[in-house]
Amino acid sequence: MTAVPTFDDVQEAAARLKGLVHHTPVLTCSSLDDRVGARIFCKCENFQKAGAFKFRGACNAVMSLSDVEARRGVATHSSGNHGAALALAARLRGVSARIVMPTNAPASKKAAVAGYGGTIVYCEPTQEAREASLEAVVRETGAAFVHPYNNAKVIAGQGTAALEFCAEVPQLDVILAPVGGGGLLSGTALTAAAHTPGTQVVGTEPAAADDACRSLAAGKILQANDPTTIADGLRTSLGELTFAILQRHVAQIVTVSEEAIIAAMRYVWERMKIIIEPSSAVPIAALLDNRLEVSGKRVGVILTGGNVDLERLPWIAPPSS
């Protein structure tokens, strides 16, 4: 097991990423504040390059490679934002990226990877096929595997979102972030614990994919077992590194229903006029559904991404075929 990253790694990542990642804006919404009864600040990682915070971690990992390592390219398995983020980061460094994706991945995700110049390696849609394909790619090319979250450089990179956030909005009482594999939440927790120890870090996840909540309660990593949730970025299980950090620094994990996620996503689209994907709506759902006590507090929310298939919105019935 690699060493668990620390706040020093987050600060190093911030220096490395300067000029490479967007310093995303923080938006507020008075109707959201009124509805929740708190002052809410939204860090808009949906405006990040490649449309999600994932670019921070992927870019930190790619830019940390030695020239010799980088020349052999990078590889990962991802049917989501990490694949596109890694492809873009690799392009910025001028090296190749091979992304193992299941044959049934959404067309929009394939187009994003290809659009950033990544090479898609198709596999059957099973965990075994995915891992076998990745191993084969790494064996054949010598590419560096950049895990979507259980990677110290990735976690440190994700922590830079909270670093910007805490610097811009002082004295946050709470920061909410979604938890899937835990890369963002653990990076956020490292940053908050060191930078502003008074800030509580709370994870949010779909009740239908509550493995992080159960894992922290059990004191060991429990598998997500391919859960069915609209929050497609949050279907993964924790990794050893992220679990270790969450155990130490995360106060609480709150779960929300699928209905609450869809309602929160729509609320943000309607009121804030910004596009967020379902995974990003999870912390907003926790607030709108009063899943934690924040009355009168200053609450930070990381809106993680905005990559949505605009042909299929969860509140519009698909045309009958």
Place this chain on the structure above:
Amino acid sequence: MTAVPTFDDVQEAAARLKGLVHHTPVLTCSSLDDRVGARIFCKCENFQKAGAFKFRGACNAVMSLSDVEARRGVATHSSGNHGAALALAARLRGVSARIVMPTNAPASKKAAVAGYGGTIVYCEPTQEAREASLEAVVRETGAAFVHPYNNAKVIAGQGTAALEFCAEVPQLDVILAPVGGGGLLSGTALTAAAHTPGTQVVGTEPAAADDACRSLAAGKILQANDPTTIADGLRTSLGELTFAILQRHVAQIVTVSEEAIIAAMRYVWERMKIIIEPSSAVPIAALLDNRLEVSGKRVGVILTGGNVDLERLPWIAPPSS
């Protein structure tokens, strides 16, 4: 005819509106820049209170009334953003707003007016019924009629968006804005002409509702005659005040197809991750469709509003009933 407003009126409006309107952010998008071959700055009035720039003009008009006038309330006819904006402005002043709306206005527009505490006065969906209803309201209540655009205070208020824009982004070569009744475009033109005379102001409108383009060519106001365009904010004809200003200060009006409007709207949703309504997409359509020569220039675009019925998106076929 009231006096045509000047840049002094815009500056007065800016002072009056301080703290009442949002100073909206300016966003950029590197893929848009690459596609168009220019540096494009988007002034996000879709993030304005009540979801559109209209709040600036409505608020300036309402806050300019004497206490005696204000006490009798305000009234207008609008099936769009001006009605909601006027209702909100009236609520902030603590006076009543009566909004004449056709019975067939979209449910979302009615809900917005009612949500801000406005009283809806229904009329048949004809121009005559609309005007007769408004006259009756004004006669019975003594309310001040705040025309959606042919009103000096409204025009001056709309000009404050460009004032913020030019202060934040210096040396714009061009500013693009949509033109319907011409309130925003004329306010923008007043501001640019006085504040940064080197900046060219260009109007954009749907080819299906090209009355402003034709009016400037003809040297007189030609009526729009209830055109069919998805850009529902741009179906109106110019007024005497707005026409006088456009004649003097607007270099050019560019028209775009309905297909280009829908494609531009979707492009902004997908790439910029923000919600804009079809009318806001018109200047982006002009850029994406190469309707004017901006190569290498610094181009400002006013994104006018983000009020969209999320149940009905122009690129999704409605479910068959």
